[in-house]
Structure formats: C-alpha cells, structure tokens
Amino acid sequence: MKTSVVTLDAGAAGEIELDDAIFGLEPRADILHRVVRWQLAKRQAGTHKTKSRGEVSYSTKKIYRQKGTGGARHGDKAVSQFRHGGTVKGPVVRSHAHELTKKVRKLGLKMALSAKARDGKIVVLDKAELDEGKTKALKAGLEKLGLKRVLVLDGASVQENFSRAARNIADVDVLPTAGANVYDILRRDTLVLTKAGVEALEARLK
Template structure:
C-alpha cells in the first residue's frame, strides 16, 4: 500500500497516511471509465429540445391552390415539411438521454479514476482546513502551499461549511462532498485534495463507495 505525506494548509508535513490499494491502487479500467462518464454526461442533458410537426405549426388550413389546372404538383397544406414555415419532418422531441449503468461499473470507474490520479502523485491529503471563517484568499494560499497547479477537486465532509464557502469562488477549484465523489469530476481535475476525515470516509469500506453514485445517475 502506498504511503503519502499528510500536509497542513501551510504546506508543512503533518504525518503520513496509507492509501487503500482497493481504491487507489488498481489498474485503471479505461473502457469502464469512458462508459460511465458518457452515461453521466448523457443523464445531465435536459432533453427539452422540441420541433413542431406539420400538425403543430400554425395556419395551413386552406388548400393553397386548386387541385388541377395549374401545372403545379397537387398540394393540400402549406404546413407540409417541404414548405418554408411548414412543420419539421422527423425533428427532435423531448426525451430522456439517461442510460442505465450498473452500480459495480460506477464504483469501478471511480476507483479507476482515483487510482490513475494516485499513480501520477496527484492525490493530496491535508490534516484539516481549519478555517475559522470563510475566506477565499486563505483557501487560495493553501492550494498554492500544497503545490497544486491546475484544477483541483477539493473533497470535504458534509459539515465543513467554512471550507466549502472558502473554495467555491476559486475558478480552478471544485468543491465536492465525499458522498458525491464520481469518476467524471475526478477525471476533470488535475489534483484530488482530501482532508484526513474525508479520505477515511471514502475508504472506510464498500458502503462508502456505494454512496458515491455519480450526480445525475439514478441507476
């Protein structure tokens, strides 16, 4: 099991912690990660696009011209799709883009994503943020002291309100509760920053990752 150094918000060493091999030490399964991320993004689509068929557009009740004698093809309504302003043939209608993803795949994708970041040394652990009050400047200084370059996913416990409010205004930081961990957010960020308590909650057992169902996936 790999060991990493725990840091404090000032960047100083505060001990070591052993990462769970079952969560941070597996061989990443790229096809599963791809399938789960695609399903999660599909579920997030609103699916509200809608076009009008020939029965829904306004007007077109009268026959545009008589049936015979004009030299033109017979027409019954200007609502037909080939008329300008007519209905749309086979156009999109409201629908759900949700895909059913097995929970075992969701958990495997999350573990694969975390293992990929851990293999690159991009998983960081702080003892606690310890913010007395919400302050974005202190949060930015803490990330800089930890050596974070690029986007960071800050994983916190549910009751750590000051940390959530401190990091939320930093464009390069995304705050997430440990129960909301999902493969897409892990892969979308360069660094994953846990507190000791959040790391323990994420790796305390199978039930921890059962709760980590991606946002927008009801499977």
C-alpha cells in the first residue's frame, strides 16, 4: 500500500510503499492479546511475599495448657488463626514470565502494525530530527500534524535532540526500531514511523 510522507512542519515529502505482508494483514485479537499478556507478565516484578508459619518470629512454647481453659487447643502463636501469625499459602517471590514462541511474537508485531494501518493511524515522517533539543519545537510540529498520543519509531537509533525534546511531552514515546513492541504500539492513538523506521521494520520482519 502507498502512503504519504510528511515533514515535521506538516509539509509534503513524497510517498512511500508499505509492505502488505507487514502492514496489510487482518489483525486477530487473540494473537495481540497473547503477545501483550506475555510482555506484561515478563516485566511484572514478582517481589510480593508474606511470611509463612515457619518464618514469623514467635516462641514455640505452648501458649496455654491443652485442656481446661474452655478455649480451642493451640500450640504456639505462629498459627494463621492469630493476629501476626503466619500466612497459609501466601504469595512468594517468583517470576511471572512465561514462554511465547518467536513466530507468535513476530506475527503479533505485524498484526499491531496492520491494525494501525487499517485504522488510518500511521503517519510516515521524512525524518525525526531537530536542530535543538527543545520541547517547544517538537510540540509545535506535533500540533501542526494534529498528533497527541503518539509512538514515534525511528531507525536503528534516535537522534539525541529529538529524544530529549520528547521527554517532557506527555503521551509521546520515542523508540528505535529494535524497541518496537505490540503493547506500546497499541496503547498510543497514532504510530509515527520515519522512512528509516519503515525500512528497518521491513528488514526485521521479513
């Protein structure tokens, strides 16, 4: 498919051909869901922890005699029935990550790109470069293009001035092509690709 290329000041810069094998697929919600779930599970800290009966600090001495008190029979204060006692089957430190094949991850990325293309939410920039790393200059350019919640994908690297200018703008993310992922693509309204970014994505996903 062909799409227009624009400059940061909303000028025309020709056209570019987007590969239908990457930008022209029919998105499947189940594939996208699997990839997003894999991403979020992998980054979850998993540092939640409660103390078991063997980890709480209490004496193991019997707290009162076995019979004759009129109460239930207990051995020590560490049992879960008592306040500050150990937790039964509580959370432990662990990794939430699970396996997902490269084939599915690659397909998910293609489908995320295709979903944006199908909805007309892809903008191709001539290049993502600024003379100075000023937030004001980048914000003015995005306003001219009518962009608010965007993810900008550049080529192998992102220009330092452009990256610095984007840091202070809410809901604007800038990544090199190597960092392109399904979750970040889907959570922003518009995907902005540079010409170098398109070439790098097609080289990566073919």
